[in-house]
Amino acid sequence: MGNSSNSDKKIQVLILGLEQTGKSTLLKRIVDAARATREEFQIETTNGFNYVNRTLSNGNVFNIWDLGGDKVNKDFWPIFYRTLNVKLVIYVIELTEQETILTSLQDLVILMNEESLKEANFYIIFNCIMPKTQDFKESDFKKKVELIISRIKEYPIFRFNERLRYLIIDIKKSTFSDSQIDSILNFAIEESNNKSY
Numbered sequence: 794m795g796n797s798s799n800s801d802k803k804i805q806v807l808i809l810g811l812e813q814t815g816k817s818t819l820l821k822r823i824v825d826a827a828r829a830t831r832e833e834f835q836i837e838t839t840n841g842f843n844y845v846n847r848t849l850s851n852g853n854v855f856n857i858w859d860l861g862g863d864k865v866n867k868d869f870w871p872i873f874y875r876t877l878n879v880k881l882v883i884y885v886i887e888l889t890e891q892e893t894i895l896t897s898l899q900d901l902v903i904l905m906n907e908e909s910l911k912e913a914n915f916y917i918i919f920n921c922i923m924p925k926t927q928d929f930k931e932s933d934f935k936k937k938v939e940l941i942i943s944r945i946k947e948y949p950i951f952r953f954n955e956r957l958r959y960l961i962i963d964i965k966k967s968t969f970s971d972s973q974i975d976s977i978l979n980f981a982i983e984e985s986n987n988k989s990y
């Protein structure tokens with residue numbers, strides 16, 4: 794305990810995206826990932842920010858900030874990413890809400906070109922909110938996501954392929970395993986020469 798180790802190093806992570814995209818539900822999943830059973834819960838829209846601290850088995854400690862995505866709270870995003878040394882942005886896009894996808898992509902491109910985030914990696918969570926009676930199948934959304942990724946690539950983005958990974962999931966219905974959460978968070982510290990796909 795007396796000497797410095799990986800466990801002393803706190804890695805800053807931001808969860809960003811428009812309001813009602815599933816950011817707070819994702820944060821809840823990150824907190825509950827290690828539990829044997831998934832609890833039913835009600836998540837309210839974030840007013841300001843939520844914050845959790847998570848330590849992985851490899852000793853890495855993550856400070857995870859879930860920031861509100863409404864117009865007022867979005868104005869505060871730069872305060873966080875210009876103050877914290879952010880290593881990972883988890884960006885949530887609600888894939889079944891067609892009207893907001895373009896705005897989500899515009900915000901994402903701006904963030905990826907922010908000077909303060911030029912060294913940060915980005916993990917996009919494409920959240921597919923399914924009706925209660927309908928099961929989520931990743932294959933149903935794969936082509937749509939590939940089209941979105943190709944659209945993002947049309948913009949000049951610093952080290953695009955090295956900085957981006959994504960996951961297609963229904964956050965509310967799906968159970969995240971510990972290893973899935975570890976993989977997402979550890980992307981924050983992967984070497985820049987690792988390609989995303």
